[in-house]
Every structure is written in C-alpha cells, then in structure tokens.
Amino acid sequence: MNVKEVLGNLGLLEYFAEKRTCKKCGAEENYSVFKNNNMICPSCGAYMRMTADERIDLIVDKDTFIETNASMESKNIIAFPEYTAKLKKAKKDSSLKEAVVCGTGTIGGQKCAIFVMDSSFMMGSMGTVVGEKITRLFEMATENNLPVVGFTTSGGARMQEGIYSLMQMAKVSGAVHRHSEAGNLYIAVLTDPTTGGITASFAMQGDITIAEPKALIGFAGQRVIEQTTGEKLPKGFQRAEFLLEHGFVDIIEERGRLKYTIARLLELHSR
Amino acid sequence: MAVLKPSYERVKAARSNDRPMGGYYIKHMIDDFIELHGDRRFGDDGAIVAGVGYLDGIPVTAIAMERGDSIEERMRRNFGCPSPEGYRKALRLMKEAEKFHRPIICFIGSSGANPGIEAEERGQGEAIAENLVEMMGIKSPIISVVVGEGGSGGALALGVCDTAIMLENSVYSVISPEGCASILWKDSAKAPEAADALKLTADDLYKFGIVEYVIEEENRTSEEICSALKRCVKDEIIAKKALSVDELLDGRYNKFRKIGNCEDNQ
C-alpha cells in the first residue's frame, strides 16, 4: 500500500490533503506540508498556532502520552447567556472537550506531567475545567515527584464563568506552589498568544520559562493599553523578544529545537 | 432615564467618587499606622498604601489599594490602578509580616492593574503571578476585604487569603461589565446586562461560597460600616492566629481548591 491508500483507509486522506493558508503571507499548501514543517510556514517562516495534538506529536515521545481527566467537560455554572451554545460549538469546531489537554508521557526519555493548552477551543480561555485539570495535574505530579512541562496559549480567564474563572488563577497557583515546595521542576513554555489571567498566573510561575519566537505574551490587551494611555505601542511590544530583553523569559527557542532543549533541561534537573 | 439593573447599581456604587477606598479603612481601623514605602526593585507605587500598625492592640500589616481624593492625588496614585512595583511592595511587606508572625489585612478596591506600556515592560503579569503563588505560602493569617471594585487579576493579587470579606456594595469580577459587553456584544452600553450575567455582587459571591462574610451597608454611616468590618476582621484574625501553620496553609489551599470543582464524566 502507498501512503495515499493508508491514509485513505484511516479516513485521513482528506485531512492531509486539506489546504491551509498562512495568515502572514497567504501561502496556500496542503496541511501535511505545514505539519511536516512543525506548523511553520515554508514560505515566510511564520509560526502557526498548534493544536494540542500537534504539540504533543512534536514534543512528547511517540506513543508515551497518556491523557488524564480526558472526559471533563464544562457546564454553564453561572447560567451565562449563550454560553451553553458556545461550548457546544467550540467542541464541534475543535474536536476537543476543553481548552487544555493534560497527561503524562516522556520527553527525550524523561518522564513528566504535561499540559497543553489549545487556542482552537474558545481562544484557550480558562474556566473551571481548565483550572481543575491543570490543578489536578500539578497535584498528581507533586504526589509522584514528577516535573511539569506546560504549554500555554490563551486569551485569559473565561468571562462566561465569571468569578469562578478568576478564582482558577488562585487555585492553580496553590497547586504550583505545593509542587514547587516539594522540590519539583516546572518548565513553562509560552506560545502565541499567552495573555491576561494566564500570564498573571501559571504562565509566569515556572522555574524555567521558555517562549516561542515572536509569541505574543502580556497581561493587558494592546487595544486597552492604547485606549487608556493614548500612546503608540513600541515595535515588538509584548512579543517574546521584548520579554527576553526585559528579563521575563529565560530562553526563546525555535520549534525545531524545542523538544531537544526541554529534554536537556529535564535531564539536568533529574540528577 | 433607563432603569438600571440591580447588579449595575452596585457596580456604580462600588465606583462612586465619594465611596471610601482602602486608605480610609486603614485610617479608621488601624491605630498608630506607619506607612512603609517601595518595592526595593524599582520604585514606590502610589496606588498601593502599605504599612504596620495595631488593630485593637494586635500588631498587623495593612495593605490597601487607594485612588486618592483630589485630582492631583488621583494622578499620583494612578487612579488606584497598581503597577508591578505596587504588587512587589505588597509582597515584600507580607514577607516582613510573616517573619514577625504578624497577621495581614488587604483592602481591595481598584478597576484593575494599570494597563500601561511601562507596567508591561516591568512585568505586570509576572508581578501578579508571583503574588498568587507566594501568598499561598505566607505563614501569617491573611484577611482580604473588597471595599470597592474588585477588578480582575489586579484585585486577586491581594486576594489570596484565609478569609474573604466583601462590603455589601462592593463587586468582584473577572472582567468589568463594560469590557465584557464590548467583547461579547460589541456594545459597552450593554454593561448593565453584562453586570447581571457576570454575577459579581457581594450577595452572588457569598452564595457561591467564595467570600465568607458580607458587611451590610444599608442605613449605616461610613463609621458604622467601618466598625462592623473591624469587628469581623478582628474575630477572623483571632480565629486564624489560633491555628497551626499547617492548618492555616491547608485551609487557605482548600478555600481556593474547592472553587469550581469538576468531575470526570463517566
């Protein structure tokens, strides 16, 4: 059988043949062309946002990822208008149950707990389920003395869950604190975009903070800052390079080397 | 004039120009207050007032968001919107309080953390994140009181606590009603509807079990509200001081741990 037949049998032929367009330069390619290039545009080099599945494929050793709390789903806890329908649509459009995937696996042979946020589910926003899944992951990692490697991408706290969403920032922070106090390593990898309440909580609580090139990372939204201050934002404002320059990330790592760098850090901290 | 929805009336009350802010409660609740300045990193943020004094004879550290009264003072205090150095000053003084086993009282009232270019350059997100994680481990009782508008992450940065108290007409929300309405409905004039939807009143938060006490304001003067609050804070400080450090920190952890507990679907 050739590749086409295999994919056809798996029902994946259409998926891989599906055209994708680079938002930066407009280049149109088959999905597989982008996927084989780590979701980096072969024409202009722009980093496309990765789904949780793509990220796990890129970073976690093949066939080692075991998902935890996979079935946890959000409810409309404060009866927020239109939220139930939005959740339904997000699930359908993203084929995910929520905006974070958690589990365990190995990276370069090093066992760790892993969370990967996915911006294709309601912009990766954090409600109670995202908060609960990440909290449980840190608690499990603390019990088992595992390092945590977390990939953030999020528009911030999910307003449709009101104060519950805000409080998830504190809840996760508690679990990060206990994990850290027990002497465990947490590597935060900030990917485009990491903003609002995520930046103001677990994205900025790692022992080591890595960012992807040009990723947008910040607390306040750019439009809000412009409107409040009336000032023009400097070039490269809130990009990964800006944060490195101001001392808020340790490393900017390109996608092709990310797994290698994380594995080396895990290895060094395991001795 | 359109009839305002009840939640939005609370928002307006919480923001009212004449409403006393954190500084007022320090002045009227804390005796012999000595203000302490600066984060030892960059500067001193006028939006956060912090220092030491006595609450009915008990030495305490008090930290408050304050916007000021006159226009000059409001400019100097950036209308009560803290910058990273404000959160870092707060954390520095919480650690000082911890060293001397002194309880901490935080007064929250701000539309949110300062959204500015320089605030971002100095790590607004990191400063808040650091407070959230560090406050989980501070070995002194922390009592947080929302006295005005509890605006999002910038408010929560003084809100990791053992006991949370809200004044009746204060609000506490993940986003301002205006911000919510303009993002969701492209119309900030729908803020009253958003305020209802967000469930941000003291009553709502009490029902959710997120705050432990609501101090009534109806038919009370500022002085009466202040003395009711003082009694409540003092009782909580005495109760929390009686706990061992492990009990205190477990209690704080669990207070937040239980918020939005979800189960796996079968």
Ligand SMILES: [Zn+2]
């Ligand atoms: Zn391109």
